[in-house]
Structure formats: C-alpha cells, structure tokens
Amino acid sequence: MSDTDSPMLKYYAARALEYDRVYDKPERQADLHALKQWLPARFLGRQVLEVACGTGYWTQVIAPVASKMLALDAAPETLQIARARVASRKVSFVEGDAYALPGGRGPFTAAFAGFWFSHVPVQRRRRFLQDLGAALEPGARVVLLDNTFVDGSSTPIAGSDADGNTYQLRALDDGSTHRVLKNFPTEAELLALAAGAGTAATYKAFKYYWVLEYSAPAP
Numbered sequence: 001m002s003d004t005d006s007p008m009l010k011y012y013a014a015r016a017l018e019y020d021r022v023y024d025k026p027e028r029q030a031d032l033h034a035l036k037q038w039l040p041a042r043f044l045g046r047q048v049l050e051v052a053c054g055t056g057y058w059t060q061v062i063a064p065v066a067s068k069m070l071a072l073d074a075a076p077e078t079l080q081i082a083r084a085r086v087a088s089r090k091v092s093f094v095e096g097d098a099y100a101l102p103g104g105r106g107p108f109t110a111a112f113a114g115f116w117f118s119h120v121p122v123q124r125r126r127r128f129l130q131d132l133g134a135a136l137e138p139g140a141r142v143v144l145l146d147n148t149f150v151d152g153s154s155t156p157i158a159g160s161d162a163d164g165n166t167y168q169l170r171a172l173d174d175g176s177t178h179r180v181l182k183n184f185p186t187e188a189e190l191l192a193l194a195a196g197a198g199t200a201a202t203y204k205a206f207k208y209y210w211v212l213e214y215s216a217p218a219p
Contacts, residue, residue: 008119009074011170011178012054016077018173019055027153031206035145038204040065042110042143042213049108049135051098052116056082058145062112063091070108072096099128101135110141111216118146118183122164129197133216140216142198148210149184157182 012019023032039058044065053059053071055078063069069091073079076095083093096102098116111132120128132142147154155168158179168182185193187203187210194201194214201214 007178008181011180013075013077014172014174014176014178015170016055016075016081019078019081020057023057025153028208031208034206035209035211036061038211039143039145042141043112046110046141047108049101049111051101051111051113051132052119053082053093054078054115056085056093058112058114059086059091063088066090066110070094070102072098072102074098099124099131101131107137108135108140109137110143111136112143112145114145115147117144117212118185119181120183121181122183125193126196129193133197136216138216138218142212142214142216144190144212146210147182147184148206148208150208153208155182 039061043062045067047068048062048066048070050059050062050069050071053073054075056071059069059071059082063086067090071082071086071091071093073082073093074095074097079093079095094102117125136142149157155170157166158169159167161167165181166183168180169177170180171177187205190210190212191201191203194212198214198216201212204211204213
C-alpha cells in the first residue's frame with residue numbers, strides 16, 4: 001500500500017482485523033490449497049521482497065523456504081498482525097510505500113505481491129513494474145497473485161472511471177462503506193505488461209485467482 005493519507009490505506013487500516021475472512025470463503029478453499037502447495041517452490045532459497053504483505057497470510061507460506069525475506073506494507077495495523085503471525089528471524093517487516101520500494105536492502109532474487117496489483121491504477125501499472133524490477137537482481141523471479149472476478153463470489157463492480165479502473169463498495173463491521181479500487185486485468189493484459197517489464201512470462205489460471213510469473217530484466 002502507499003500514500004499515508006490515501007483512502008486505500010485508511011480502508012485497509014480499518015479492515016485489518018477483518019481482512020483474513022476473505023480466505024474463509026468455502027468455494028475458494030480448493031484454489032487456496034493448490035496455491036499453498038504450488039507457491040513455495042517458486043521462492044526456494046531466494047531472498048524475497050514481498051510488496052504489500054498485509055497480515056502476513058502469504059508471508060507465512062513463503063518464509064519457510066526463503067533464505068531471507070523483507071515484507072513491506074504501509075499499514076501499521078496489518079503489520080502488527082503479520083509480525084505476530086510470522087515469528088522468523090529470516091523475515092523483516094517494514095512499514096513502507098509500495099510505490100517507493102526500499103533500496104540498499106538487497107540483493108533480492110525474487111519478489112512477490114499478493115492481492116496488490118489489482119489495486120494499482122491502470123495508468124500506474126507499467127511504472128510500478130519498472131520500479132519493482134529496479135529493486136531486484138537481474139533475472140530475479142517475480143510472482144504476482146491476485147483475484148479473478150467470479151460472479152456470486154466476488155464483490156460486484158460498483159463503478160469505473162475514465163482510465164478504465166473499476167471500483168467496489170465494501171462494508172466493514174463498524175458500519176462504514178468504502179469505495180475501493182479493484183481491477184481485474186485479463187490474461188492478455190498481464191502478459192503484455194510482463195513483456196514490458198521482464199522476460200519468460202507465464203500466466204497460471206485458477207477459478208478464483210490468477211498468477212503471473214516472469215524474470216526481472218538484465219540492467
């Protein structure tokens with residue numbers, strides 16, 4: 001997450017204690033099980049930069065196989081949960097901006113962003129991937145995991161803007177309602193973005209999720 005006064009950051013700060021409920025949806029359990037089996041091998045022995053780690057749900061899946069991990073998020077409320085969830089000396093949790101990735105903490109030989117890319121505005125996607133690549137070692141593995149829109153399971157789209165971004169209305173336990181940017185890029189869009197950001201891109205489809213994987217470019 002980014003921009004300390006942004007509506008997105010305020011939403012996730014308020015949602016911190018409710019966040020993991022999204023992983024309890026019964027219809028998504030088979031996909032989540034498959035992802036937890038598939039994902040660790042992508043990071044075996046690598047130094048991993050995790051962008052927008054949230055509550056550490058995916059950090060706990062990757063950390064056991066990584067050699068070292070820096071998990072970044074802008075919301076102190078979610079980081080507090082992540083730190084309690086993942087007690088490993090290999091993992092450093094850092095409060096920071098996904099659009100201003102830390103320098104000098106590498107070398108990172110892999111990067112992971114789970115359920116972050118869908119919150120990146122359409123007009124900012126290419127720059128985000130370029131900046132991510134600049135924070136990594138040449139040839140580092142990049143894995144992006146996010147949602148596929150499935151009618152009846154996903155929150156309905158409640159609007160869009162002139163740039164093609166789509167939005168959802170999400171209600172929290174405190175009675176507040178938040179307009180949240182949530183994009184659902186197509187396979188073709190993702191592969192085109194990856195082609196401009198690296199090499200050897202592959203797309204893996206699940207019913208409720210997608211995974212984009214590619215290698216960071218040489219300098």
